[in-house]
Amino acid sequence: MSQRPWQLRFWAALLIGLICTGALAAGNPDKPFAEKHVVLQISDPDPFKQTLVLNVAANLVKHYGPDKVDIEIVAFGPGLRLLLEENANAGRIDNLVDSASVRFSACENTLSKFTQNLGREPELNAHATHVSAGVVRILDLIDEGYTLIKP
Template structure:
C-alpha cells in the first residue's frame, strides 16, 4: 500500500519520465526527429550531416534518428537523388527516412506520375501530423 501510494505521488508530481521505445534501437537514450521540408541541396546535405555527426558522437545504438520529409523536402527520397549512397549508409546504421504521401499524391496530381522513391523509405500519410505524433511520444524535433 505504501509503495503504491509513493508511486502514485511520483507519477502525480511528474517525476517519472517515459522515453519513447524503439524496436530497432532498444538501447537508445536519445530520440531525434529531423525535419526536411526544403528541397535545396544545401539543406539536404545539412540534414544528412547532422544525422551522421550524431551517430558518430553517440554511437548508432545510443541514438534513434528519424528524418521526416514533406513538401519540397521529399526530393531527398527520390530514387535518383545523388545522395542515395549516403542515405543508404545512414539507413544501415538505423536511421529511418519517412516520406509524406500527401506530398507525393500532390506531385502525382500535378505532374501525372509518382516519383520513384528510395525503396527503403517509409511512407506516412501526412508528414506534419507524423511529426506531431512523434513529438508527443517524446522525440525531439530539430529543423537544421
C-alpha cells in the same frame, strides 16, 4: 504472499514518475538504449539543405553512437525530393539506415501532389516509409518526446 498497501503505492508512484519524466517514452523499439530521440525535418528542395540534414544525422550518430541516438528524418513539401529514388544522396541514405538504423518518412500528401503534377507516382527510395502527413508525423514524434531539429 500479497504486497502491503505501502509497497503498492511505492511501485505505482515509481511507475507514474517514470512515465512523467519520459523514461518510458515510446521511441523506437529497435533502439531500446537510445538516450536521445531526434526528428529531423527536411522541407526544402535545395540539395545543400538535403546534404546538411544527412550530415546532421551522421554527426549525431558519430557523437552519441548508433545505439544511443534514435533519428527519424521526415521529408515533406519540396523536401520530399531527398527521398526520390534517383536522388544523388541515395548511397548516404543507405549507409545511415544500415549503420545506424536511421528512419526516413515520406509525406503521402506531398507524394500525392507530386503524382498529380507528374502524371505518375515517383519512385521513392526503398528505405522511405509512407506517413499520411509529414507535419503530423513530426508533431506525433514531439509528443513522444523527440526533439525537432530543422537544419
